[in-house]
Amino acid sequence: MEFCLAGQQVKLQGEKGIYNQEIQLHQLRRLTTKKEVAYCYQLISITSDSQHLVAVPPKIQELLEEFKHVFESPKQLPPQRHNDHQIYLQTETASINVKPYRYPHYQKSEIEKLVKEMLESGVIRPSHSPFSSPVLLVKKKDGTWRFCSTTKRCFPMDTEAQNAFEALKVAVTKAPVLSLPDFKKPFVVETWEEITMDFIIGLPSLGGKTVIMVVVDRLSKYAHFSALHRDFSANKVASIFVADICHLHGIPKSIVTDRDKVFMSIFWRELFRLSGTKLHYSTAYHPETNGQTEVTNRGLEQYLRCFTMESPTAWLTYLPWAELSYNTSYHSAIGCSPFQVLYGRLPPPIHSYEDNSTSVEAVDVMLSQRDAMLRQLKENLHRTRHRMKQQADKKRRDLQFKVGDRVLVKLQPYRQSSLKRQTYSKLRRRYYGPYEILERVGSVAYRLALPNPSRIHPVFHVSLLKPYKQNPRFHPTQLPEGLAEGQPLVQPLAILRKRMVHQESRVEEQLLVQWEGWNPEDSTWIPTIEFRRAYPQFDLEDKVDLPRRKEIDTDLNAVTSEEMNDMNEVIFPLLLSLHFLLFSGSCGHPTIA
Incomplete structure (x- = not known):
């Protein structure tokens, strides 16, 4: 390192072979006390401003020279213009006189310095007006201070404005902190719901x-x-x-x-x-x-x-x-x-x-x-x-459709129980359609506009759909035979019992029907009129004997009691456990105090 001292050029160069080691402040103090340190120097890196200068284009340089007075520091008050800034006050408004803010010592000295410079340059002048407003110092990017004046306007403070002001004051003055839970209160971990x-x-x-x-x-x-x-x-x-x-x-x-x-x-x-x-x-x-x-x-x-x-x-x-x-x-x-x-x-x-x-x-x-x-x-x-x-x-693939798009649906007859069994179904067509998308069900399923008598569910997963592209050589394919028959989805297997039920002011006849492919406990009671309308080909003659008029009430009570006995085996333990859970307060979940 070279520098000039008292008109002489001085060069500092470290000695080679000497081991340099960092020391702490208390070690430096000990060496200074023992007078083993001759001088202490602070090295600061200084970069030349010339390295950051950028060449200005000639046209911009001419423009800057022409309006050079605009960039000069002001020496007096601005001249009178067509539109001057002024604050209009309402009639009978009291003078606004706000006391100055409190500033740190270093800012107070800076304010006095700036006020003195602006008075000397003529930018401001002493005033005896009853109006006053406090000033603020805002730091610029280059480290200097900007002089800002604040003004206030009076607004009517009703209850709503006062509450908003109090909420704003709390939000500004208090840092947001996540509230801790009250560990004295028990909380429930929602598992097994x-x-x-x-x-x-x-x-x-x-x-x-x-x-x-x-x-x-x-x-x-x-x-x-x-x-x-x-x-x-x-x-x-x-x-x-x-x-x-x-x-x-x-x-x-x-x-x-x-x-x-x-x-x-x-x-x-x-x-x-x-x-x-x-x-x-x-x-x-x-x-x-x-x-x-x-x-x-x-x-x-x-x-x-x-x-x-x-x-x-x-x-x-x-x-x-x-x-x-x-x-x-x-x-x-x-x-x-x-x-x-x-x-x-x-x-x-x-x-x-x-x-x-x-x-x-x-x-x-x-x-x-x-x-x-x-x-x-x-x-x-x-x-x-x-x-x-x-x-x-x-x-897995990312495939999405819109409502109104036409798609082909993939059917697998050897897995689709509602399809009619065909010989060599493994070699049959896989995709049918096209069909229009009516709505999106969830995130990965769509509802299709299948023919009205179709016997399959109209909601399909996106993996079973393929976009339909218009092709003159492609002929639309309908659902396979046996899939669009206008028959009920479930066929009755047998009539187990018959009963008479009082419905308001009339007596209705009902049948206990066991359905084909369903378990016996899934048998349901259906009004006889509705059953005949839905299954006209099913012969009810000699299926079960109709009880006499005198046996209606007795048979009704017997049937009701038998139905309840069939379900007691499962419903009673469920109700017992539900009663225990409601009155125990834990609902089966671990409680942590």
């Missing part, structure tokens, strides 16, 4: 059980697995649901399921309608709508497959351990295990077993097999989830 359900069928028979009912909480991801017999019905599923789910978590607010015959049965829908539970169904032939349960099903199947390859009928033995491992494992979607979300604490550890720690051989074998099984279950869970996510992402 929305659940999903599904079945895993086709398992090897063990004690007559070949089905697993999977129930998953949508918030905590906690799951329960229950084994069912092969001949399960809506009545039996409801009983298992009360025994395994309701007595632990209460009655849910909503249930998401597929369109299984159990979930679509009248018994199931009526039961949960009376319980206050909303039933939501997935789109037909698109199980991804209930993807959470489908993924859980595949993971559970992978668990059981790994441990029952040599003995498939032993799957029921490993089912409780699979449920425990699933609920205590880490889930990336919630950032912890479902057990921790539900109970607010970490899962209790399962102590590992050391070989030969007991003299009882049966206990030693059992605990050794348990540890090996749990380790393998957790490894399979992570591997299965990763593989499922990769495979599912390969087939």
Whole structure:
């Protein structure tokens, strides 16, 4: 570094080979006290302003020279102009005289300096007016200060204006801070209010059980697995649901399921309608709508497959351990295990077993097999989830339609139970239409304008639709034969009973009809007149004997009592659990104080 000192050029150069080390302030003070420091220098980097100069174009330079007086510092008050700034006051308005603001010492000195400069230049002059207004200093980008004068205007302050002013004052003077919850009050974690359900069928028979009912909480991801017999019905599923789910978590607010015959049965829908539970169904032939349960099903199947390859009928033995491992494992979607979300604490550890720690051989074998099984279950869970996510992402696509667009719909006759069975249906046409889109149902389903007598549901998932492009060589295709017959959707199978019901001032005859393809508990009462109108080809002669007039009241009471007995098996436990939940105050959810 070179500089000029007393007319002489001085050059400072560091010595090579000397180790330089930073020191702290107290060390510098100690060295100064011992007089071991001769001089202290402060190095400041100074950049030349010439480096930032930009060449001005000739035309702009001429313009600046022509109006040079505009950019000069003012030396006097501005001249009189056609439009001068002035503040108009209302009549009988008192003079506005506001006391000055309080300023820091350094700003007070700056104000006095600026006022003195403006008085000397003639920009301002002393005034004896009764009006006054405070001034503010606003800092510019170059570090200098700008002189600003503030004026106030009086407005009528009514109640609304006063409240607005107070709210503004609070918002300006107080920093926004998130309020902390009152930990003295209990709060409820809303788990097991929305659940999903599904079945895993086709398992090897063990004690007559070949089905697993999977129930998953949508918030905590906690799951329960229950084994069912092969001949399960809506009545039996409801009983298992009360025994395994309701007595632990209460009655849910909503249930998401597929369109299984159990979930679509009248018994199931009526039961949960009376319980206050909303039933939501997935789109037909698109199980991804209930993807959470489908993924859980595949993971559970992978668990059981790994441990029952040599003995498939032993799957029921490993089912409780699979449920425990699933609920205590880490889930990336919630950032912890479902057990921790539900109970607010970490899962209790399962102590590992050391070989030969007991003299009882049966206990030693059992605990050794348990540890090996749990380790393998957790490894399979992570591997299965990763593989499922990769495979599912390969087939997904982002496809959207608008109302009024024409699309082709994909039908699969060998899976569509409402289609007429055809020979070699696997080689038949897949896409039919085009049909117009009437509305969008949710985010991934659309309602189509199908023919009126169509026997299939008009709502389709986006994966079953294809955009229709106008092509002169393409001929529109109608729905296959047997799909557009003008027949009722469900055909009666048998007439079980007949009864007479008092309707206001008349007596109405009703029939208990068992429907084709439905379970016996889904039989419904229908007025005879409506039944004859809907099914004129069904012969009611000799189906059931009509009771005599004297037996009407007795038969009506007997039928009503029998109907109630049929439903007591499921409704009574539900009502009992609901009564307990309402008066216990916990509603099946953990309460944290």
